[in-house]
Amino acid sequence: MRRTGIFLLSLVVMALNSTAREMVTLRKGWEFHRGDIANIDLKADRSTGWESVSVPHDWAIDQPFDMSNDLQTVQVIQDGETHPTLKTGRTGGLPYMGIGWYRRSFDVRPGKMATLVFDGAMSEAKVWVNGHKVGEWPYGYASFHFDVTPYLNPDGRDNVVMVRLENLPFSSRWYPGAGLYRNVHLLTTDSLYVPVWGVHITTPYVKDDFATVRIRTLVNAVSPTHGVRVDTEIINPNGISSGRMSGIVSHIDSTGCVEQNIEVSSPALWSPESPCLYTAVTRVYDTGGYLCDSVTTRFGIRTIEVIPHRGFYLNGHHRKFKGVCNHHDLGPLGAAVNRNALRHQLEMLKEMGCDAVRTSHNMPDPQLVELCDEMGFMMMIEPFDEWEIAKCRNGYHRFWDEWAERDMVEMLRHYRNNPSVVMWSVGNEVPTQCSEDGAAMAAWLRDICHREDPTRPVTAGMDQVACTLENGFAAALDMPGLNYRTHKYHEAYDMLPQRVVLGSETASAVSSRGVYKWPVEISGNATYPDHQSNAYEVESCAWANIPEVDFALADDFPWTMGQFVWTGFDYLGEPSPYNTDAWPSHSSLFGIIDLASIPKDRYWLYRSQWRKDDHTLYVAPHWTHPGREGKITPVIAYTDFNEGELWINGVSMGRCRKLSAVEADSAVAAGDSLALIRRYRLVWDYVVYTPGEIRVVAYDDDGRAAMEQTVRTADTPYALSLSSSQAELTANADADRPLAYITVSVVDRDGNFCPDDSRLVEFEVKGQGRFRAAANGDPTSLDPLQEPRMHLFSGRCTAIIEGINADDADNPSGVVTVTAIASGLRKATLNIPIR
Structure with a gap:
């Protein structure tokens, strides 16, 4: 009984202390x-011009989308332009420019320290608390924080934070967003705390039977810290x-850090296939x-290594990056x-087989990094x-001298514990790469990375390769x-001492879902009156290439590190290649x-190469082409199998086999423009379009039928059909509400x-849900994204339901009911349970 009483008392003490x-x-x-405001007088009328968000x-x-939003007349050297041109839709045609203010009240218990943490604010943030300016941070993608303790009201109640943000025109090359577009947090602590x-956690030694975990903890204190435990x-x-270390710290080193080393037996290693995560719980006592x-x-516990001539190794295993770049x-x-x-x-x-993400070209939201850790x-x-x-007239170059190192340090300290992060990039296609100071500046940034985090390699995305090979820029990485x-x-x-090459940005292939063009030809900058690109996946921008070029480099040379x-x-x-005087094009x-989260045909090409644990077979194009009767209409199968047979209306068009590397090289030499694709x-090149049914049977290496897919010519449109990304949703008031992507x-x-x-589709949402947004994947569509209606594009669109x-x-x-309605078609309804 006495032991139980002591245990309950301990729980009470822990509960009290947990609020530290x-x-x-x-x-x-x-x-x-x-818009701007005249002053920040907290006693002024709080209702005029303010809305709750x-x-x-x-x-x-x-x-609304509008061509006049952020028109830019610039020369894009990266795209090979020789003179400035008018860029329409370059930043999405949305009015992100201007000034916006945010404000909110918050309470802090008396005697507590308070820190405001911003995951990002777009942009040029200036922050006030109770009318006192506490700081500013100009870079819209950076996470930052301010100690606001000195500015709190004496009783800690009804404190008001105000944030001024300003986006200048000509400040971005894509849509950056506007406002407090990432989370804001309030951190409260005692006066003895970890900032x-x-x-900072590292794993200096990793073996099968044990790993050493080093924890360096920065301790801040208002009072002397002698005797801190x-x-x-x-x-x-x-x-x-899995291990614990505790002790009295008689003094803290010159950096304010306490170092501890803990051994972990039989460590579970983090990898994309097995993302094992450990947790360190650090407690500070007075x-x-x-x-x-x-x-x-x-x-996470894992090892990374770059070996000359061999490439990248994770946990001692050689692998090539199957990665993508994403904007935010x-x-x-x-x-x-x-x-x-x-x-x-x-x-x-993940379903496609992707195992890596590059945050292009900016610091990510911390939730993305957390999810990459987990997934x-x-x-x-x-x-x-x-x-x-400068690349943009009002771009980051304005802040470089004062802020570059500060931004780098905050980013490095923020993410250096995340096992998903395996490398740092210090820049993308920066004009500095060809300047006299380029190599020295690259080395300076590299050294900042090594100082803050000596465990990860440093790279940069270089497009002016000739000069970087000569001037030392590439060698500095x-x-x-x-x-x-x-x-x-x-x-x-x-030429380079590293003896490896990373595809930091590859392909720049372009296509429009469901929009097929004939003849099927590889092209480096094709344009069409409809402002679309060929869904046959044979086109790229002028500076780039089709995906197969990168596949071959990864497959044929051990020193390439993937892409x-x-x-x-x-x-x-x-909206390349339609970015010059090409409105209404406004998305990539x-x-x-x-943009509607619907895969293009290229998805299945990458899946066929990247998903080694599952088979792929996808047949293109769709087989509904009125007016093409009797015309050559090639058929392509995206598959990991090496051989297949095409049947049209029950008649075999013959078997087709992929070319080997040697055969492809020979075919290229013989003038076959599609040799690498093969x-x-x-x-099947010379298929004549005949309405009806096409069927592809894929054969395994033993000649046995392994998979098949059938595509049929559609008759008159009759009904809408709905499918959901989620079978059910889980509501949570304390986090982002769950989303279902409904494909129509x-x-x-x-x-x-x-x-x-x-035709136009309208959405009705009832029950335990609400409409959030819609898209159709058409880069020229001007339909508002936040209204419950959207035109179909190539027969489909997407509604996002919350x-x-x-x-x-x-x-x-207990359910959310989604109904899609379109003139002349049978409507469709979908019920999604809410748990």
């Missing part, structure tokens, strides 16, 4: 004012303690034994971050698109990253997956997909 540190995400209760918030995404990002315990992926702070840090916007949701939308994107990429994606984190020389310039890979390998494809998803802005065509796809398709009476329909709590719903039925 509290991190609260400030989502609700914000007010927003578009939740954060994250993007003030531009619900506004933000104050724990720091206790750290490591919890393994199964929730079991001289009286009072728990002043408790910090939980998630980390979430398509129709805009730049306002949403954890469930990020997870949705990563799930689609198993290696990351290249990249902070800058320009250094001290731990890993030379080449953006495209595949014809320079061998020269780079031969990061431009891009995983389409994004708002940069680069994505493997379109190495990675099954291609047009079908005939037999259920065959109708690929040419473009699940809500029962007490917030007009009709809390």
Whole structure:
């Protein structure tokens, strides 16, 4: 009985002490004012011009598209331009420019320290608390924090934070978003505490039977810290303690850090296939034994190594990156971050076989990094698109001298514990790469990375490869990253001391889902009157190449390190090759997956090469082409099998076999323009279009039928059909509400997909959910993204539905009911349970 009493008392003490540190995400209760305000007098009328919003918030995404928004007349050297041209839709045609203010009240218990943590604010943030300016941070992609303790009201109540943000025109090359588009947190602690990002964990020794975990903890204190006790315990992926170290610290070193080393037996290693995560719980006690702070840090145990001539090794195993580059916007949701939308994107990429993400070309939201830790994606984190020389008139170069190192240090300390992060990039295609000071500046940034985190290699995305090979810029990096310039890979390998080459940005292939063009020809900058690109996946921009070029480099040469494809998803802005006086084009065509989260045919090409644990067979094109009767219409099968047979209306068109590397080289020499494609796809060139049915049977290496797919010509459109990314949704009031991506398709009476329909679809949402956004994947569509209607594009579109709590719903039925309606078609309804 006495033991039980002591145990209960201990629980009470732990509960009291657990309030020493509290991190609260400030989502609700914000007010927003578009435009500048005359003063920050807190006693002024608080209603005029202010609206209630939740954060994250993007003030531009619900506004109309307009060609006049941020017109830029510039010369894009990276694209090979020789003179300035008028760029329409370059930043998405959305009004992200201007000034916006946010404000919110918050309480802090008396005697506590308070820190405001911003995951990102777009941009040029200036922050006040109770009318006192506490700081500023200009870079919109940077995470930053301010100690606001000196500015709190004496009783800690009704403190008001105000944030001024300003986006200048000509400040971006893509849609950056606007506002408090990432989370804001309030951290409260005692006076003896671990500051933000104050724990640094490394694993100096990793063996099969043990690993050594080194924890360096920064301790801040208002009073002297003699006699402070720091206790750290490591919890393994199964929730079991794996080691602990505790002791009185007689003094703290000159950096303010306490170092501890803990051995972990039989470590579970982090990898994309097995993303095992450990947790370090660090507790700080004062001289009286009072728990002043408790910090939980998630980390992984793994090794990374770059070996000359051989490439990248994770946990001692050689692997090549199967990665994508992604911008930060979430398509129709805009730049306002949403954890469930990020997870949705990563799930689609994982299904494709992708194992790595490059944050192009900016610091990521921390939730993306956390999800990559959990789901198993290696990351290249990249902070800058320009250094001290401008790409954009009002770009980051304005802040370089004062802020570059500060931004780098905050980024490095923020993410150096995340096991998913396997390399740092210090920049993308910076004009500085060809300047006299380029190599020295690259070395300076590299050394900052090594100082803050000596465990990871450093790279940069270089597009001006000739000069970087000559001037020392490429040699200054731990890993030379080449953006495209595949014809320079061998020269780079031969000249550089690293003796490896990373495809830091590859392909820039372009296509429009479901829009097929004839004849089927590989092209480096094809344009068409409809502002679309060929869904046969044979086109790229002028500086780039089709995907097969990168596949071959990865397959044929051990010193190539794999690739990061431009891009995983389409994004708002940069509508190449339609970026010059080409309105209404305003979103990219680069994505493997379109803006509506619907895969293009290229998705199946990458899946056939990257998913080694599952088979792939996808047949293209769709087989509904009115007016093409009797014309040559090639058929392509994207598959990991090497052989297949095509049948049209029951008649065999013969077997097709992929070419070997040697055969492909010979075919290229013989003048076959599609030879490289035939190495990675099954291609039937001379098929004559006949309505009806096409069927492809794939054969394994023993000649046995292994998979098949049938595509049928559609009859008259009859009905809408709905499918959901989620079978059910889980409501959570304290986090981002769950999302379901509802794909709308047009079908005939037999259920065959109708690929040419473009009529308007309207959405009704009832029950425990609400409409959030819609998109169709058409880079020229001007339909508003935030209204419950959207035109179909190539027979499909997507609605994003948000699940809500029962007490917030007009009709809390336990389900969300989504209905899609289009003129002349049978409507469709889908019920999704809410748990």
